[in-house]
Amino acid sequence: MKLFELGxxxxxxxxxxxxxxxxxxTLPAGVDDAAAIRxxxxxxxFTSDIMFASTHFPEAMKPEEMGWKAxxxxxxxxxxxxxQPLALLAAFGLPASLELDFVAAISKGINEACKAxxxxxxxxxxxxxxxxxxxxxxxxxxxxEAGLLKRANARPGDxxxxxxxxxxxxxxxxxxxxxxxxxxxxxxxxxxxxxxTYPRARVKLGMALSSLGAHIAGMDITDGLFYSCNEIASVSxxxxxIREKLIPFTEDARQFAREQLNASPIRLLEWGEDxxxxxxxxxxxxxxAQKAVQAAxxxxxRIGEVIKEKTVYxxxxxxxxxxxxxxxxx
Amino acid sequence: MKLFELGxxxxxxxxxxxxxxxxxxTLPAGVDDAAAIRxxxxxxxFTSDIMFASTHFPEAMKPEEMGWKAxxxxxxxxxxxxxQPLALLAAFGLPASLELDFVAAISKGINEACKAxxxxxxxxxxxxxxxxxxxxxxxxxxxxEAGLLKRANARPGDxxxxxxxxxxxxxxxxxxxxxxxxxxxxxxxxxxxxxxTYPRARVKLGMALSSLGAHIAGMDITDGLFYSCNEIASVSxxxxxIREKLIPFTEDARQFAREQLNASPIRLLEWGEDxxxxxxxxxxxxxxAQKAVQAAxxxxxRIGEVIKEKTVYxxxxxxxxxxxxxxxxx
Numbered sequence: 305m306k307l308f309e310l311g312x313x314x315x316x317x318x319x320x321x322x323x324x325x326x327x328x329x330t331l332p333a334g335v336d337d338a339a340a341i342r343x344x345x346x347x348x349x350f351t352s353d354i355m356f357a358s359t360h361f362p363e364a365m366k367p368e369e370m371g372w373k374a375x376x377x378x379x380x381x382x383x384x385x386x387x388q389p390l391a392l393l394a395a396f397g398l399p400a401s402l403e404l405d406f407v408a409a410i411s412k413g414i415n416e417a418c419k420a421x422x423x424x425x426x427x428x429x430x431x432x433x434x435x436x437x438x439x440x441x442x443x444x445x446x447x448x449e450a451g452l453l454k455r456a457n458a459r460p461g462d463x464x465x466x467x468x469x470x471x472x473x474x475x476x477x478x479x480x481x482x483x484x485x486x487x488x489x490x491x492x493x494x495x496x497x498x499x500x501t502y503p504r505a506r507v508k509l510g511m512a513l514s515s516l517g518a519h520i521a522g523m524d525i526t527d528g529l530f531y532s533c534n535e536i537a538s539v540s541x542x543x544x545x546i547r548e549k550l551i552p553f554t555e556d557a558r559q560f561a562r563e564q565l566n567a568s569p570i571r572l573l574e575w576g577e578d579x580x581x582x583x584x585x586x587x588x589x590x591x592x593a594q595k596a597v598q599a600a601x602x603x604x605x606r607i608g609e610v611i612k613e614k615t616v617y618x619x620x621x622x623x624x625x626x627x628x629x630x631x632x633x634x
Numbered sequence: 635m636k637l638f639e640l641g642x643x644x645x646x647x648x649x650x651x652x653x654x655x656x657x658x659x660t661l662p663a664g665v666d667d668a669a670a671i672r673x674x675x676x677x678x679x680f681t682s683d684i685m686f687a688s689t690h691f692p693e694a695m696k697p698e699e700m701g702w703k704a705x706x707x708x709x710x711x712x713x714x715x716x717x718q719p720l721a722l723l724a725a726f727g728l729p730a731s732l733e734l735d736f737v738a739a740i741s742k743g744i745n746e747a748c749k750a751x752x753x754x755x756x757x758x759x760x761x762x763x764x765x766x767x768x769x770x771x772x773x774x775x776x777x778x779e780a781g782l783l784k785r786a787n788a789r790p791g792d793x794x795x796x797x798x799x800x801x802x803x804x805x806x807x808x809x810x811x812x813x814x815x816x817x818x819x820x821x822x823x824x825x826x827x828x829x830x831t832y833p834r835a836r837v838k839l840g841m842a843l844s845s846l847g848a849h850i851a852g853m854d855i856t857d858g859l860f861y862s863c864n865e866i867a868s869v870s871x872x873x874x875x876i877r878e879k880l881i882p883f884t885e886d887a888r889q890f891a892r893e894q895l896n897a898s899p900i901r902l903l904e905w906g907e908d909x910x911x912x913x914x915x916x917x918x919x920x921x922x923a924q925k926a927v928q929a930a931x932x933x934x935x936r937i938g939e940v941i942k943e944k945t946v947y948x949x950x951x952x953x954x955x956x957x958x959x960x961x962x963x964x
Contacts, residue, residue, distance in 0.1 A: 305733070305734045306730070306731055306732065306733055306734070307728055307729075307730050307731070307732050307733075307734060307737065307762075308730035308731065310734060312760055312761075312762075314734075315728070315734065315737065315760055316760055318734060318737070318738050318741075319726070319737065319738065319741045319758075319760060320757065322745070323745055323748075323754075323755040323756075323757075324745050324746075324748045324749040324753075324754060324755045325754050325755070325756075326720075326721075326752070326754040328720070328754075329721065329754050329756055332756060332757065333755065333756055333757030333758065334757055335757075338757075339721060339723065339756035339757045341720055341721050341754070341756065341773070343720065343775065344674050344676070346674070348678065348720070348773065350721060350723060350756060350771075350773055351723070352682075352723040352724075352725045352757075352758050352759050352769065352771050353725065353759050354725035354726070354727055354759050354761050354763075354767070354769055355761070356727055356761060356762070356763040356764065356767075358762075358763070358764050359761060359762050359763065360761075390656075390658070390671055390673065390678070391656075391659065391669060391671050391680060393669065393680060393681070393682040393771060394682075395682045395683065395684035395769050395771075396649070396684070397684055397686055397767065398637055398645070398961075399637075400636070400637050400638035400960075400961050401636055401637070401638065402636065402637050403635065403636055403637075404635045404636070404637060404640060404644075404645065404648060407637065407645065407648070407649065408648050408649065411648075411649045415652070415653055415654050418653075418654045419654040422656070423654075423656075424653075424654060424655050424656040424658075424659050424671070425653040425654045425655070425663065426653075426655075426659055426662060426663055426669035426671065426680060427650065427653075427662065427663030427664055427668075427669045427682075428649075428663070428682050429682050429683050429684050429769075430642055430645055430646055430649060431642075431684050431685070431686060431689060431690075431960065432637075432642075432686070432688075432689050432960040432961050433684075433686040433688070433689065433765065433767070434686065434688050434764055434765045435763065435764045435765070437684070437686075437727065437763070437767060437769075439682065439684055439725050439767075439769035439771075441680075441682050441723060441725075441769075441771035443671070443678065443680055443773060445673065630730075630761065630762040631728075631730050631762050
C-alpha cells in the first residue's frame with residue numbers, strides 16, 4: 305500500500321512497532337511529544353522534528369523565519385513535556401544551487417530562536433539534497449518522571465486549559481500561502497503573519513507546571529486543537545469536551561475568519577500552527593497551577609473538561625480530530 | 635556565492651559562526667563528531683546525521699541497508715567520542731508514492747542496528763518530502779570530560795592507530811554504484827558490499843579507550859582516512875605521518891584496487907565509508923590502550939605518528955586531505 309493511501313496517522317504506527325528498547329526508556333516511541341530517558345535519577349527528554357521546503361515553508365517565508373520555526377518546533381516539544389531545554393542540533397539538507405547568504409540567514413534564525421529560549425545551538429550536520437531540509441533535534445531535562453507532562457496523565461473530571469490565544473497563526477499561514485496581505489490592514493496582517501512565522505515555545509510555562517509534579521497531561525497544539533485533544537484523550541483512555549465560548553480567539557482572528565474565509569473561527573483550529581500548550585489537570589490543582597503559570601509570565605485559560613466517553617466534543621457536537629495530514633494531499 | 639562553488643568545508647564554518655552557547659557546553663558546534671554537554675558531572679554526547687537518497691543511497695541498496703546505515707552513522711559518532719549510546723531518534727522524509735513495506739523495511743534496518751549496538755530506538759518524526767530522507771540523532775554518555783576522545787587531544791610524538799581494516803567498504807560502494815557485481819567472485823563481492831551496507835560502529839572500543847582517561851584523540855573514518863587525519867591534526871595544531879606499509883588493507887581490497895580500478899589501494903581511502911576509528915595516543919599509554927581494546931574484542935593497529943609540522947604525509951609525500959564533498963560534484 306502506498307503512503308498517500310494511508311496518511312501520516314496510518315504510517316507512524318507501522319514505523320514504531322516493536323522497537324528495540326532499553327530498561328531506562330521511560331517514554332518510548334510514538335506516544336508523546338518526545339522520548340524520555342531515565343539517567344542518574346532525572347529524565348533526559350529527546351525530540352526530533354524535520355521540515356521540508358515543499359511541505360512546510362510557504363514561498364513568501366524568509367530564511368530567518370524558516371530557521372526560527374524549525375528550532376521552535378523542537379523546543380516546543382520539550383515545552384510540551386515540561387522539560388528545560390539544554391541543546392539543539394540542526395541537520396541541513398541543501399540544494400547546491402542555494403546562495404550561501406540564504407543558508408546563513410536560516411542558521412541565524414535558528415540561533416535567535418535558541419537564544420530566545422535559552423537553548424544552546426550545539427552543531428549539526430550539512431549535506432547536499434534535492435530540496436531544502438531542516439531537521440532539528442533537541443534535548444532537555446526534567447527533574448523526575450512525576451514532572452513529565454505525559455499525554456497519558458488525563459483523567460475524567462480534569463480541567464482542560466490552553467496557555468494563550470488560538471487561531472492567529474492559522475490566519476498568518478493563510479495570508480502567506482494565498483498572498484492576501486494587501487486585503488488586510490497592514491498592522492493586523494503583520495501581527496497575524498508574525499504569529500505564524502515567529503511563534504514562541506511555552507518553555508517557562510511547561511517547566512513551571514512540571515515542577516508541581518501533579519499528573520498534568522500536556523502537548524503543544526501545532527497540529528490543531530482537536531487533533532491534540534484526541535491525542536491526549538486516546539492515550540489516556542477518555543474523552544474531552546471543549547466549550548466553544550471559552551476558546552480564546554483574538555478579535556483579529558474572529559474578523560479574519562468572518563471576512564476572509566466566510567467561516568466560523570473554529571475552522572482556524574484545523575490548521576494548527578499554534579505553539580500554545582494544551583493541558584489537563586486535576587480540579588484541585590488548578591489554583592496552584594494557575595499561580596505557577598502566572599509567576600512564569602503566562603496564563604492558564606480553561607476551555608473544557610475531560611470526560612469518560614472516548615470522544616472529543618465541541619459543546620454537544622462530535623468534532624473531526626484528524627488534523628492536517630500532508631500525505632493525504634497529493 | 636552559491637554552495638556548489640564553496641563545498642561543504644566552505645559552508646560549515648559559516649553555519650557554525652557565533653552560535654548561542656551556554657556554560658554547560660563542553661564541546662561546541664563544528665569541532666568534533668558530536669557536541670558534549672556537561673550535566674550532573676557527566677558528559678551527554680549528542681549528534682545528528684542526515685542522509686538523502688540522491689546523495690547517500692545507491693539504487694541497488696536495499697531499504698533495510700539504508701536504515702542500518704543511517705543508524706550506524708549516528709552511533710559511530712558516539713563511538714568516535716568514546717560515549718556509551720543511550721537512544722536514537724529517526725526523522726523520516728518520505729515521498730507519498732513510496733510503498734509502506736519499503737518504509738517499514740527501513741525502520742527494521744534502523745531497529746536492527748540499534749539492537750546490535752545496544753542503543754534504544756526511541757522514536758522520531760515522519761513527514762512528506764520530495765526525496766527519501768533519514769535524519770538520525772543520537773545521545774550517549776561519557777563519565778567525564780577526560781574520557782571524551784576529543785579531536786584536539788593529539789600531540790607530536792603520539793602514536794596513530796586504527797581499529798580495523800580499511801578500504802573494503804569503498805570497494806563495496808564501488809560495486810553497488812557501478813553495478814559490477816558480476817565481474818567479481820560472488821563470495822568476495824558479498825563480503826565487500828556488506829562492508830559498505832552493514833558497517834559496525836566501534837562502540838565498545840571507543841568506550842574502552844574512553845575509560846582510560848588518557849587524552850586520546852578519536853573520530854571515525856567515514857569521510858576518508860586522510861581527511862580524518864587532517865581534522866585531528868588541524869584541531870590539535872600539529873600534523874600526522876601515515877606509513878603506507880602499515881595501512882591494514884585486506885587482500886580482497888588490494889586485489890580489487892589492482893584489477894578493477896587499476897590503481898593503488900591508497901585510492902580507496904579517498905572514498906571513506908569505513909566505520910573504524912582513527913586514534914592518536916601517547917606512546918606510554920599504547921600498551922594499556924591495546925590491552926583495553928583487546929579485552930573489548932578489538933584491535934589497535936599502529937599506522938603512523940603525530941608530528942610537529944602541520945601537514946599530513948603518507949611516508950614522505952604530502953597527501954590530499956579534502957575527502958569526499960558532494961556539493962562540489964554538481
